[in-house]
């Protein structure tokens with residue numbers, strides 16, 4: 423039975439204290455609590471909350487990576503709950519085995535901490551079963567990205583990418599039976615663990631979400647796949663795009679896709695005419711793009727280490743302008759910060775609209791940005807033991 427109403431497992435945070443100053447106060451108190459319980463990771467310890475010029479206490483300038491570049495203006499994470507993250511990560515590792523990943527791969531998935539990502543990025547949900555929606559789908563998207571699109575060592579090959587994505591789309595949104603042609607299709611999907619994870623992840627979402635919520639997640643994924651195909655062509659021909667064209671691709675290949683899960687995980691429905699209203703969609707795109715820029719900033723060294731480097735905003739800016747990586751990093755940081763300011767202003771304007779689900783969703787976008795920054799900046803996938811954004815062995819296989 424689908425449960426799409428506000429429910430008491432998901433509203434604890436929402437109806438907790440709110441208002442100016444509360445997030446910052448909570449953040450400081452959570453740091454203190456995490457420090458007491460030994461749950462404070464080194465990334466958080468390195469966090470430097472600089473003074474904020476525009477005085478919105480829900481945001482701060484955050485030191486990131488090895489701390490040498492200018493800070494990123496980000497929402498403050500609203501919740502730290504490491505036992506909850508562990509619970510989701512344990513369940514996710516079991517599920518990875520059920521999908522056909524081997525023990526070693528499941529352990530690597532556990533180490534990337536998608537459970538922690540969703541604990542941080544969905545602060546209005548305390549229910550591990552609902553958080554698992556996001557953990558499963560983010561894991562499956564990242565697996566497709568690593569195995570099919572990005573990581574040559576894991577078998578990513580630009581020539582194979584479009585037909586692989588075709589099967590990924592079919593696994594997520596199976597067409598009606600087509601006689602004798604259906605069996606080989608189903609067999610091909612069943613024997614490929616990434617496809618199984620994508621299909622079962624969507625089925626799991628369907629246990630909690632409306633058909634419209636499920637399809638919006640599917641179609642956001644399929645737009646993302648178009649961008650992946652463009653990257654593959656650029657990689658194959660070696661004709662890398664200018665930054666503006668890369669950005670156009672990246673805006674449809676962003677964490678917007680993950681953010682389509684905000685209301686199903688929160689246990690409510692943002693009606694489609696509001697979800698797709700251009701003011702809301704643009705706010706969500708700004709949030710999704712801001713987080714992929716964080717991802718690009720923290721992935722520079724990892725991407726450069728690949729024998730066929732994936733496209734990356736910092737690298738495209740450096741190539742366009744013939745400038746150093748450091749200069750391109752500063753340009754990207756400023757661009758990211760402008761996007762977040764733009765998001766904050768749009769959020770403020772939309773606060774005039776009296777719709778409970780819309781207000782929850784907008785706050786969810788802000789929470790996603792804050793949580794995802796925290797996750798990226800403290801995740802071993804994006805740094806080496808010196809804290810620099812360096813390649814390491816934390817990909818999914």
Ligand SMILES: CC(C)=CCC/C(C)=C(\C)COP(=O)(O)OP(=O)(O)O
Nearest residue numbers: 560563564567675676677679680721
């Ligand atoms: C979670 C999700 C929607 C994934 C889709 C693709 C995406 C936006 C990423 C995985 C992030 O980008 P990128 O491929 O650069 O990520 P990594 O640097 O490989 O983590």
